[in-house]
Amino acid sequence: MGVLLFAASLTPSLIPREPMVQGILGGLLIALGYLLGKTFGLIWHAADMPRLQGRPARLLDMVLAVTAVILMVWTVTFNLSWQNDLRNKMEMEPAEAQYLATILISALLTFAVIFIIGILVRELFRWVRRHFYRFMPMRRANVFGAATVVLILFVVTRDGILDLAVTWLDESYEIAQELFDVAPPPPAKANKTGSASSLVDWKAIGRPGRDFIMTGPDADAISAFTGKPALDPIRVYVGRANGETPEERAELALAELKRLKAFEREVLIVTSPTGTGWMDPGAHDPVEYMHNGNIATVGAQYSYLQSPLALILETRTGLDQATALLKVVHEYWMTLPKENRPRLYVHGLSLGAWSSMYATNLFRLVGDPIDGAFWAGPPFTSGFWQYVQNARRPDSPWVLPTIGDGSLVRYASHFSNPTQAEAEWGSMRIVFLQYSSDPIVFYDPFSLWRAPPWMNDPPAEDVSEHLTFIPIVTQFQLALDMALAFGTPPGHGHAYYARDYIDPWVEVTAPEAWTSEKTERLKAHCNVGFQFGCAGQKVPGGSGSFGN
Structure with a gap:
């Protein structure tokens, strides 16, 4: 045996x-x-x-x-x-x-x-x-x-x-977060989180948050790309050490958003980071170019552990932090006049997608709902993702399903964008970006004795046609694949990168006067790989979404 x-x-x-x-x-x-x-x-x-x-x-x-x-x-x-x-x-x-x-x-x-x-x-x-x-x-x-x-x-x-x-x-x-005594000098500009004027203590933010705040395109970089005047994008980040509880960190983030006048921007994105607090620059830089800097993004850290460990050992922490942050932002946003408030979106990558989906419950989807959501690499544990997957049309593949007429939910991958659907978008837009070779998404705990649903379809473009279900063995293979998933080339496994974020962001946030030509220009501009932002800066620690 x-x-x-x-x-x-x-x-x-x-x-x-x-x-x-x-x-x-x-x-x-x-x-x-x-x-x-x-x-x-x-x-x-x-x-x-x-x-x-x-x-x-x-x-x-x-x-x-x-x-x-x-x-x-x-x-x-x-x-x-x-x-x-x-x-x-x-x-x-x-x-x-x-x-x-x-x-x-x-x-x-x-x-x-x-x-x-x-x-x-x-x-x-x-x-x-x-x-x-x-x-x-x-x-x-x-x-x-x-x-x-x-x-x-x-x-x-x-x-x-x-x-x-x-x-x-x-x-x-x-220790790797470089907190307090070993933190680098704070930003000099008052419009940066962590500056002398900020409500958020720079030394407690942690390295992933500081990288997110200090990297990315500024108004000059965006203007050079678009050819018209631009704004400095607003980036707010609260570290785990900035508050004792998820609620404290959420309230601090809201106060900082108010200080920076983020609710006067065209677009506001509430995002959930991965395990250590890392924010993928390939996800955030492109959308700031699309909206000419007239955008604000806010995130809050919930763990110091890498995502696999955080998923197992600090499950509730991530869910509670995402819920608290979206709750306070959404509740304040609802008090503003509809004609004078930003369009509100949620986003998350990998473990951040899971916690973001959890936070985006029924209260965020009815009454005075958010404008849309973009989730990349959703882990197989995500309840909302599983619900949507199982609502697919039977004639559509499991790795890239069709949901209804495409007016509410669409899917994208490395080989497909979400632009085509039977119907036009409705009032809310939701896009999932998932690679067909990503075991973080397509791992199936029941593969111990039965084939996962995607194995019953013809293999996708980056999946071997020799892949065969074998009881017990397939379970071990997929479990090992999860550990190796963020070491693949960009566009495969769990290595999501800038080019593949662009089409989904265009569909979800509908930038003003945006064209397919601009999409191709931005893809060319961001074609340096998934561990680089579109500003052309190498971001420390950006070697893989699930591992960071």
């Missing part, structure tokens, strides 16, 4: 895998298959089921072994071509011949390490069981011995190793 699962792990998934990573995955699945086989045998033996003896048993062993070896040789032979086919679709360098040797060696080493750990756990169980034998029957000692070992391992990993690891990570990322 271990060899069969290893062979299956060599089949392609959504993200190309380096040989060491592929080998570790294979080693894990060898160990899992071995454990499943031993467990099945133990249950069979404990149930006193009949067992083959003699020649029939040897013949069955031989048939199973030959079948497993043939399958392994077949997948090993084709693995390199499968991987290179996928790498070619993503415009990556092909893997070399030594790829296979590295896979086999790392798989065997991984299995050996796990096997040794298993032996140590077994010996711990035997030691505990021997002590129980002194005062209880054998079967009872077996049960209590197993329960004791499970409890010991649970406590050691949860309250020991895991707790220390999480504490270390949290402290490390907090």
Whole structure:
């Protein structure tokens, strides 16, 4: 069983895998298959089921072994071509011949390490069981011995190793924020958040927020592009250390928006950052060009952890912060005269999209609703995204669905923009940007035993046609893909970048007198990659949306 699962792990998934990573995955699945086989045998033996003896048993062993070896040789032979086919679709360098040797060696080493750990756990169980034998029957000692070992391992990993690891990570990322004594000098301009005139303490904002405030196009850069006078875009950011609670940080953000007269701008965007507080410049720079700087954007940090850790360990924090910020901004915005207030939009990338969708509840969509939403790379956990996905037309693909007549919700990808629909836009506009090869979006926890919906459609342009559902194995492959998703080239996996934000922003915010020619000019201007803003500045830490 271990060899069969290893062979299956060599089949392609959504993200190309380096040989060491592929080998570790294979080693894990060898160990899992071995454990499943031993467990099945133990249950069979404990149930006193009949067992083959003699020649029939040897013949069955031989048939199973030959079948497993043939399958392994077949997948090993084709693995390199499968991987290179996928790498070619993503415009990556092909893997070399030594790829296979590295896979086999790392798989065997991984299995050996796990096997040794298993032996140590077994010996711990035997030691505990021997002590129980002194005062209880054998079967009872077996049960209590197993329960004791499970409890010991649970406590050691949860309250020991895991707790220390999480504490270390949290402290490390907090240090990386460059708070207080190590913060750089504040901005000199009074119209910047964190300046001497600002209500927000610059030293407490943190590095991601300061990068967001100080980068991006100013009025001169925008004017040089548009050829007409422009305004300096307003960017408000409140760090986690700027307030004790989500509500305090939200109220501070609102006060700063008022100070900067953000509600007098044409467009106001309430955005949710990723885990560490990072704001993707590729998402925010283009829309500021579109509206000639007559725009304000506000965000609030909720965590210091990277997004995968924040998703697991600080789930409520992100949801509460997004809800608090949108609530106070929306409630104040509703008190303003409709003819004299900005158009209000919400935005989020990755984990920020999830929290932003959560905050955009029924109260934000009826009565006096927001004007629209643009969410990029929505994680599979997003309830609103799942609801919309399941409302798709049956004849449309899962990775790029059609929702009704397209007057409310549209989708975009690296290969498709949201300009075409049966009907014109209604009073509210919602766009999802999702790449067909993004496992953060298309991971399916039920893929342990059934194929995800998108696997039932023809493969998308950057997905391998050799991708096949295999119970258990597909679950491990997609889980590994999530870890690798932000290391792909821009436009694939979870690496969203500036060019692909432009069409959705045009559709959602409807810039005045905007044309397709201007869209192409802006795409050319922003064609430096997803870790750069359209201002041409390399943004520190901008190496991937989910990882930052």
